Amino acid sequence: MNRLRWKTVSALGAATWLVTSALAGCSGEEGASTQPADGEDAAALTQPLMEGEGAATAGAELATDDVGYLTQLGLIRGHLAVGYALYQRELPLLSETHMKHPQDEIYASVVPAFKARGCEGFANDLTALTEAVTARAAQEEVAAIYEGLTANIARCEQSANTTDPAVLAKVIENLLRTAGVEYQIGVIDGAIDNLHEYQDAWGFTQVADAWARSAAFADSASAAAVAAQLQDIIAGLEGLWPSLNPEAGVDEEAARLFGAAARIQIAALPLQR
Secondary structure (H helix, E strand, C coil), rough: CCCCHHHHHHHHHHHHHHHHCCCCCCCCCCCCCCCCCCCHHHHHCCCCCCCCCCCHHCCCCCCCCHHHHHHHHHHHHHHHHHHHHHHHCCHHHHHHHHHHHHHHHHHHHHHHHHHCCCCCCCCCHHHHHHHHHHHHHHHHHHHHHHHHHHHHHHHHHCCCCCCCHHHHHHHHHHHHHHHHHHHHHEEECEEECHHHHHHHHHHHHHHHHHHHHCCCCCCCCCHHHHHHHHHHHHCHHHHHHCCCCCCCCCCCCCCHHHHHHHHHHHHHHHCCC
16 A cells, blocks of 8 residues: 555544554555654655645545635645754754655645636745755854745735634644644654654644634634634643654654644534534
8 A cells, every 4th residue: 555545544543543542554655764863864854755644635626615725725834934944953864854745745736726816826945945954054044035935825824714713723623634744654663663754744833833823713702712722732732742753752642633623623523604
């Protein structure tokens, strides 16, 4: 079974995985570990195989489906967030893989939606950020490019209904489920088996947290109460990442992310009209 199919099955079978605590095929699918042995080395440059990150929005018409569209942009944001965090920590080799990933794997799927929604996109910004990181540009230069890029992503997000708390809650749920899929590939039996995916899970969770703090939840007392629950649920996941580049194993499980996504879904029920 190839990786894309395996990850799609993983996402669809998350609920079953929570009950049985054993998802078939969760070991041996990724090949050799991509974790650098001594901080950073040549292994850090190994590109991950094709991602199944689109599983959460499979079949969505991104030109009209706001949840699917915002989820895809959230995945792009997540890669960039972790890439930027790694660059700030002076881990440029690890940063590169995340900066290159959105344009290589995700961006093309959103381009038709950009045209339909009247957004110019941000391909040039993605390229500029990747080139700056690859060239080991100064932190200040990378920060300026990153801030400009995220501002352009935010402009594209405004072509969707970002004022509806129910839409945002579903996006948050999608991001956490995807983070769960990434984490279960990244951490196997307490050991880092795929550092890139482990880091991806952190990035997607950071984006989910940002959406949980959106002003859209402030329009009513009930929505604000839901937002507080969502923020608490996400805050409880912090221990999953003791470090973005851990030297030892991580005694955590992806079940916590899948469980958090399920709790988000339940907490958001009052938002449904």
